[in-house]
Amino acid sequence: MEGFTYRGGTLHAEEVSAVELAERYGTPLYVYSRGYLRHQFRRIREAFAEIDPLICFAVKANTSAAVIHTFAAEGAGADVVSGGELYRARRAGIPANRIVFAGVGKTAEEIEYAIQEEILGFTVESEAELHRISECATRIGGTARVDIRVNPDVDPKTHKYTSTGKKENKFGVDLERAVKAYELAARLPGVEIVGLHMHIGSPVMSIDPYVEALERVAPVVRELKAAYPTLRHLDIGGGLGIRYRDEQEDLDPARLAEALLPTLRDLGLKVLLEPGRFLTGNAGILLTRVQYLKEGPEKTFVIMDAAMNDLIRPALYEAYHKILPVRETSDTLTGDLVGPVCESGDFFAQNRELPAVQAGELLAVMSAGAYGYVMASNYNSRGRPAEVMVSGGTAKLVQRRETWDNLVAGETIPAWE
Ligand SMILES: Cc1ncc(COP(=O)(O)O)c(C=O)c1O
Structure with missing residues (x-):
């Protein structure tokens, strides 16, 4: 449509x-076209239907309550990057247990708010943030579920301002350091390891960078899964590109699913996706x-x-x-x-x-x-x-x-x- x-x-x-x-x-x-919002959501849901993923709308792309609510009614979760976005997502009807919270500079106030809301998980971007999350959880007597964002160092071939999964970017923890970061998380009080996260950038117009990133991350996931039985999520991020010019095509979720499903199936974790641009x-x-x-x-x-x-x-x-x-x-x-x-x-x-x-x-x-x-x-x-x-x-x-x-x-x- x-x-x-x-x-x-x-x-x-x-x-x-x-x-x-x-x-x-x-x-x-x-x-905004409500029909098209739903159409795009359903394209992703249907493409990955076999593994029944949680599709967390990246609210940063469009924070209109009406838009968020449209996805909430489809069963979406939300990917938020601030206390304000978490507030908006909750207010527009996204259940807290479907919300993940990313971003490199979360404040103690935002972290405590999210713990109190009992969100699905924090996407942790650094060791320093792990320490702060643990302090916050201990202070308020809660538990913070965490995914560590790993940086797969893959070139998404997009604008330099919107590439996020390369070594020089500020996001996530290098793949080589990831195991150590998980060891730290396991030692910290108030922290429960629940998953692993990656996001390579936006907009990504070909499936190859996703395939490459998943190939790099999969061995680490296997190692972590064996070490931490509570690890149950794999968040493969968002970034699916769309048609801006007549000669372009949306990154086809069906083709993406076809390429990623063999590995995802084999890893056997609950898969999360975080599309923003593709949906809106x-x-x-x-x-x-x-x-x-x-x-x-x-x-x-x-x-x-x-x-x-x-x-x-x-x-x-x-x-x-x-x-x-x-x-x-x-x-x-x-x-x-x-x-x-x-x-x-x-x-x-x-x-x-x-x-x-x-x-x-x-x-x-x-x-x-x-x-x-x-x-x-x-x-x-x-x-x-x-x-x-x-x-x-x-x-x-x-x-x-x-x-x-x-x-x-x-x-x-x-x-x-
Ligand atoms: C962690 C994370 N997830 C999801 C997204 C959404 O990207 P897009 O709107 O291209 O799908 C971004 C974009 O910056 C992001 O940083």
Whole structure:
């Protein structure tokens, strides 16, 4: 299925016209397809059905309560990386015993909150963190279940900012040090070893790095499993890439499962996956209205009402997002698609063949459902956009647009005298 298609020459989110959405809720506007969220979740579930994995939605990709709740209703768990994400996941209906908590800098406060919630496990990123987790568990009289994140030193062939499983990255513990880290965990009070974790990066467009990482990790898993009978999980992370460009394909979960299942079956552990982008990326678009066309001395600028504060991926990673006209046209213009923020990095497309649009017309920035709204900011004192979820012919507002009052709500001007 596709979440966004043309019907009668107009882009629709499922059965609702994007023109209608823009009129009803204003722009810039994030629009999510509930049907596509579920479709993507089920693709992974079905691919790995034989081993009945726990699919923990990587909440960092999209923290909308409506999105998290959609996955909770499918039986998902959550992968969180902060106390705030844990709070959101719980509030949106994910059971604590399906939540794993990663991240290299967990604070004592976050750790104690997670122990009290009785989450499924901490994804531990260093020996220092193991000590802190043990101290926290002892202090509050709880038990912290831990997976140690091993760094398989595999090149996921992605952007340098989103590669996480190579030696030079800050994540996890080197494979050579992993056994020692488990020995430490076994000695520490308040800590129960339950699993092993790996995540190689994002977005990964081929299955080879997963196969390579699992091959490297499997002997260590076998050794650890023999040493620690409580070890019962193997978390293979997320990172499954999606189609951003026409010539790309989603990393096919069926092919991934086919390649990994022989080893996973043989290891005999409960498998966890942590997809984020795969579940939400192409389930969301950013709708924006053209403000002005400006002829520069060298090129044409199409100036929209959305900006880098709404979607920072092009500025941050030079990420490519397809741009579609809401009213279908085959006419084009070549130029830059930019926002109103005072930065030259505020662009969505550069020197690209774009739909020929006039001021007042609508465009859709595609594949904006992952790492979109979650990275939005108030830069240039712009309120963050609204979010809408569509299911069939029904659209619902799931996050209202921020107002100028919201911008200043936490501020005070001190009285110095
Ligand atoms: C530990 C971990 N799991 C899962 C993810 C999700 O990655 P993706 O959204 O590409 O699936 C990330 C992304 O940074 C991560 O660091």
